[in-house]
Amino acid sequence: MHIVVCTKQTPDSAAKLAVDDAGHVSWGDSPIVINPWDEYAVEEALLLKDRIDGDVQVVVISMGPEEALEALKHAIAMGCDRAIRIWDEAFAGSDTLATSYVLARAIEKIGDVGMVLFGKSAIDSQTGQVAVAVARRLGFSPLTNVIKIAEIDGASMTAERLLEEGRQVVQAPLPAVVGTTKGINEPRYPSFMGIRKATRAEYPLWTAGDIGAAADKVGAAGSGVRWERIFAPPAREGSAEIVAADTVEESARILVDKLLAEKVI
Amino acid sequence: MDLTAEQEMVVRMVRDFAEKEVAPVIKEYDRQHKVNREALQRMAELGLLGVCLPVRYGGQGMDYVTLGLVCEELERVDSSLRVVMSVHVGLNCLGLLQWASEEQKERFLVPQARGERLATYGLTEPGAGSDPAAIAATARREGDVYYLNGEKMWISLADVADQFLIFAKTDPHLDPPWRGISAFLVQREMAGVTTGDIHGKLGVRAGSTGWISMDEVAVPAANRIGGEGEGFKIAMSCLDNGRYTVGAGATGLIRACLEASVKYALERRTFGVEIGQHQLIQQMIAHMKRDYEIARLLYLRAGWLKNQGVRNTQQTSLCKWFATEASFRAASDAVQVHGSYGYSDEYDVERYLRNAKGACIYEGSSQIHQLLQAGYALGYRDDRPLRCELPAYDAALWQEE
Known part of the structure; x- marks a missing residue:
């Protein structure tokens, strides 16, 4: 059985993003890293591999230009068995709809997939839509915000989903698409052995032709979203006020009154 | 000077570890004069305690440059982490790699390289x-x-x-x-x-x-x-490696001072502008930037010489002397940039200043290194071949299982 992890490369979370007048987004010389949320997905896949009996292979995939290799290398260094980069000039400009199509085609090509794991969203675009869209396209059970995979066998799984109201326990048949969330595990650091493996591994490239992608379903042609304008939101204006009083109790009372007046609480 | 893809990944891994697991708690350990044993355990688990030792001796098979890079990243967060690398790897493990018999390597070096026995x-x-x-x-x-x-x-x-x-x-x-x-x-x-x-x-x-x-x-x-x-020669050759880790670590300390000072200089305002706009603040930051780059080049050169199997007592001494003195200056200036806030432990720079001084004293005081450098320049000193030299880095041999 294959467990597929979908990853994406993003600027480092410490990067300072800038948008110029033409709408181009840049992040200076900040490094490109694996999307931090995806590390939870990779870790969960590696943990599942140890939990499931039989021959399980963890395959990490990423749709993206050459920078996507960074995400794939990181996943291999953590312990994934193999990595595939999916890219074609025709994929440029894909929105979540077109991206989900490309990923679904690639997952079909990998074959014998029991589970597809995603991070909860990418820290750059933050849509969180791709996991669900891939599940829909493949007809897999979609489970998002998963905080725990309680049970799993070859045919079904029980998971806990983290909702605003609390935790929801759900059962689903496999194959499933699982959107992991922070707290599901503690991602491991790459090991030295893994780092060596990652720098020597083969990273095959699958193009539109390799996955049999239709030209009208990828890139700008296959996308439903148009970017009218990209701009940086205005800087937040704020001011600070020190609550001064003779006693801590008095300060707390003044603070609470202010918070109530401002309708913060 | 480009790092290899492996070295880049190691740097990122060590940085992540130090930032995530040590940076949030180091101030409290420092205040309480307490050793962070959990961090030591984690360094062992991550393989850092055997980073540049051959796999067949329980190590991770990386090269000597990587040892320096690891030290830079660790000391950027706290000197205490790098000190572990200096004594365990630099002064002890590499001394055994160079001088111990095969049987002694099996008995003593292997458990040390695996991080099971601290040295x-x-x-x-x-x-x-x-x-x-x-x-x-x-x-x-x-x-x-x-x-x-x-x-x-x-x-x-x-x-x-x-x-x-x-x-x-x-x-x-x-x-x-x-x-x-x-x-x-x-x-x-x-x-x-x-x-x-x-x-x-x-x-x-x-x-x-x-x-x-x-x-x-x-x-x-x-x-x-x-x-x-033969002990004195062994002691001195161990110092060639210990001093290398100290110099590389001090380079990380300069970087920490630079990063903290830049951040603060862009936030703090006086006379209607951020203080980074003032030339005298800029001067201190420029010195930090210059010294960081020099120190880094000096330790990369020493590490490169080690990789080649070339004796590097002079180059390592120069690196250690320059980097530690520069780190003390950088830390003092970083406190100055932070003004009164830098004088309190609310910010990290006062810890950097206190930590920087020790390295100007141990592993050859700055004065000893000046005597060494003058001695080489004047022709009073030369390094004679040793019975056992630190082996040149050989990737295939180092990574052999």
């Missing part, structure tokens, strides 16, 4: 620092056993380590005195070994620095590293 180095004594030939510890041979007596002082990890590379005089009356020194691998469990921590240090308060006392410690002759009387 340190005992040369300095209460009465002998810059003049190590004057050590008073003795090793009296009776049959196949040496009886060690004496006290070692200012030893990092003295109270934490399991194995000590100890220097003692097998012949206290030889002239010159350095010829009478021999090296021994002493283990904590040996009867007569006691250790303790020194309290009241200016810096590296989250690190253990202490003393080792030996009272008739019976050490098997099989634990003698190198030949009898």
Whole structure:
């Protein structure tokens, strides 16, 4: 059985993003890293591999230009068995709809997939839509915000989903698409052995032709979203006020009154 | 000078570890003068304690440059982490790699490289620092056993380590005195070994620095590293590697000062502008930037020479001298940039300043390094070949299972 992890490369979370007048987004010389949320997905896949009996292979995939290799290398260094980069000039400009199509085609090509794991969203675009869209396209059970995979066998799984109201326990048949969330595990650091493996591994490239992608379903042609304008939101204006009083109790009372007046609480 | 893809990934891994697991708690450990044993354990689990040792000796098979890179990343967060690398890897493990017999490597180096046994180095004594030939510890041979007596002082990890590379005089009356020194691998469990921590240090308060006392410690002759009387040469060649880690670490400390100062200079405002706009603040930041780049090039060169198997006593000494002095200046300036806030432990820079001073004293004080550099320049010093040289890095050999 294959467990597929979908990853994406993003600027480092410490990067300072800038948008110029033409709408181009840049992040200076900040490094490109694996999307931090995806590390939870990779870790969960590696943990599942140890939990499931039989021959399980963890395959990490990423749709993206050459920078996507960074995400794939990181996943291999953590312990994934193999990595595939999916890219074609025709994929440029894909929105979540077109991206989900490309990923679904690639997952079909990998074959014998029991589970597809995603991070909860990418820290750059933050849509969180791709996991669900891939599940829909493949007809897999979609489970998002998963905080725990309680049970799993070859045919079904029980998971806990983290909702605003609390935790929801759900059962689903496999194959499933699982959107992991922070707290599901503690991602491991790459090991030295893994780092060596990652720098020597083969990273095959699958193009539109390799996955049999239709030209009208990828890139700008296959996308439903148009970017009218990209701009940086205005800087937040704020001011600070020190609550001064003779006693801590008095300060707390003044603070609470202010918070109530401002309708913060 | 480009790093390899492997080195880049190691740098990122160590940075992540130090930022995520140590940076959030280091201030509290430093305040309480407490060793962060969990961080030590994690460093062992991550393989850092055997980073540049061959896989067949329990190490991770990386090169000597990577050791420097790891030290830079660790000391960027706290000196106490780098100190572990200096004594465990630089002064002890690499000394064993260079001088120990194959059988000794199996017994002593393998568990150290795996991080199962923590190691340190005992040369300095209460009465002998810059003049190590004057050590008073003795090793009296009776049959196949040496009886060690004496006290070692200012030893990092003295109270934490399991194995000590100890220097003692097998012949206290030889002239010159350095010829009478021999090296021994002493283990904590040996009867007569006691250790303790020194309290009241200016810096590296989250690190253990202490003393080792030996009272008739019976050490098997099989634990003698190198030949009898070869100890001084062993001690000095260990310092070539310890000083390298100290220099690379100090480079990380300069970077920490630079990063903290840049951040603060862009936030803090005086006279209607952020203080980064003031030329005298810019001057301090420019010095930090310059010294960071110089120190980094100096340690990368020393690491490169080690990789090639070329003797690097002079280059390593220069790197250590420059980087540690520059880190002290950078830390002092970083406090200055932060103004009053830098003077309190609300910000990290006061810790950087306290931590920076130690490295200007240990592993060859700045004055000793100046004498060395002048000695080389004037032709008074040259490095003669050693019976055992630090082996050149050979990736295939290092990574062989």
